[in-house]
Amino acid sequence: MTNLAPLHVVAGVVRNAQGDILLARRHPTKEHGDLWEFPGGKREVGEQPEETLVREFKEEVDITIQRAHPLIRIRHTYTHREVLLDVWSVEQFSGKAWGREGQPIEWCAPHLLRTKTFPAANYPVITAALLPAVYLITAEPLKRNDPKFFYQLERNLEQGIQLLQFRSSFLDAHEYCYCAEKILTICEPYKVQVLAYTTPAIALSVGVHGVHLQQADLLQLVERPLKKDLWVAASCHTPDDIKQAQTIDLDFVTLSPIRATSNALGWLTFFTQTEQAKIPVFASGGLQYQDIGFAWAHGGQGIAGQKKIWDSTMHPIN
Ligand SMILES: Nc1nc2c([nH]c(=O)n2[C@H]2C[C@H](O)[C@@H](COP(=O)(O)OP(=O)(O)OP(=O)(O)O)O2)c(=O)[nH]1
Ligand SMILES: [Mg+2]
Structure with missing residues (x-):
């Protein structure tokens, strides 16, 4: 060299x-x-x-x-x-x-x-080519049959969302699985891929397309928890988190918070970290559709959005 x-x-x-x-x-x-x-x-x-x-x-x-x-x-x-x-x-x-x-x-x-x-x-490039620019994180369903939640889910699917993370901290494991199965049925005709924000074992039992790990779980793992035919992603907040995600061969990560909080990383720090990363990184935390261009300009795959995207009526996807 x-x-x-x-x-x-x-x-x-x-x-x-x-x-x-x-x-x-x-x-x-x-x-x-x-x-x-x-x-x-x-x-x-x-x-x-x-x-x-x-x-x-x-x-x-x-x-x-x-x-x-x-x-x-x-x-x-x-x-x-x-x-x-x-x-x-x-x-x-x-x-x-x-x-x-x-x-x-x-x-x-x-x-x-x-x-x-x-x-x-090229291997991470292939992952990037398979991922969309928007990774939608669901709002919290108030109960397993929350009609408002499912109404808003369908609105988002109609607008072209392709990748979804089902997040809930209220529902117990049984209700989470019930709700995840219902989400999968609704997403199927749209060919939308669903990642579960839960343990790999629960994700596997529900039959979703992958798992999204919390930072604490990411740091505990010594190897990739699911095979390559399912997505494994994780929430990262530091360069060491991203390194750990790479060490255990995850597919992609979110990096947060970019905006909206007192400890926001901002776009320049985001850029520094995407330049070091060897897997796709979604920007996350307080972002809306207008931020996709910022994410791209700073080395990101796109944005992972929760409330502002979930509730948005403006979907400039595609
Ligand atoms: N175009 C391209 N190059 C890649 C990819 N992946 C990858 O490692 N490379 C490497 C291979 C080469 O070392 C370098 C690109 O060189 P190249 O030979 O295509 O360059 P070039 O088109 O300018 O060709 P030339 O004028 O030298 O013939 O980048 C890829 O997906 N596309
Ligand atoms: Mg060439």
Whole structure:
């Protein structure tokens, strides 16, 4: 290893109308030959990352990118060089993709992404590509059949929420499970994924899509509590929490509080921590939809929102 600055590589996640993601296969003679990648390449001197993205997509796959936002930045040390893989999510593009350098390309269904072999730096990027920008944390149901709760749940689903954390501190374990099963039934037709804010064992018994750990539980664990086919996320408040989440191989975390309290971290601290992180980080704590752009600009996956998002009638998702 030399002390060179990391090689800044900009790549993009592009989806077609079906939601499939564009992949290219690296030329066999290049480093990481024959592996799949997100199209992109090295930033040239004087370029802004977005300019690199636009240039590389035109050069490699003949697509014109019109709008994109930052998705995740991963620093990874390969044997010969450290790479900063700066990945963007493309919101709008024109043109029909083809491999202009003779490389095979493929539109890959999201659920098949994990079956492909990528360079090692890409694994958290795949997680980021599978996660939406808004992670909705439910309000507290007052009882297991709280009609207002279920009414508001459906409003949120109709507006395009894709990832939900069912949080309740009132309900006992039995009522929590009853309520979680009902939420799952309601979410199913919307293909929304539900994480339970409870123990991994209860999450497994209810059949949700994953578990969201409290900070205290995260710190107790010595290994990932569920297999890779379920999400495992955690609430973090410090850089050490995030390190622990990475050590036990969690998928993503929330970092809070960003706003609204006397001990708020603020966006600059959030940025410092996302720059160190090796998994996607949602900003959380006092945030609303208008904060998504701040989260992206500071290295976040998006926002994890509770009350202000749950009660909102304004959903600028998609
Ligand atoms: N484009 C891209 N590069 C990746 C990904 N993952 C990953 O580790 N890399 C690494 C591999 C390479 O070391 C580096 C990108 O180099 P590259 O060979 O694509 O660069 P380039 O397009 O500018 O190619 P060239 O002009 O040197 O031929 O980043 C990915 O998903 N997409
Ligand atoms: Mg390239």
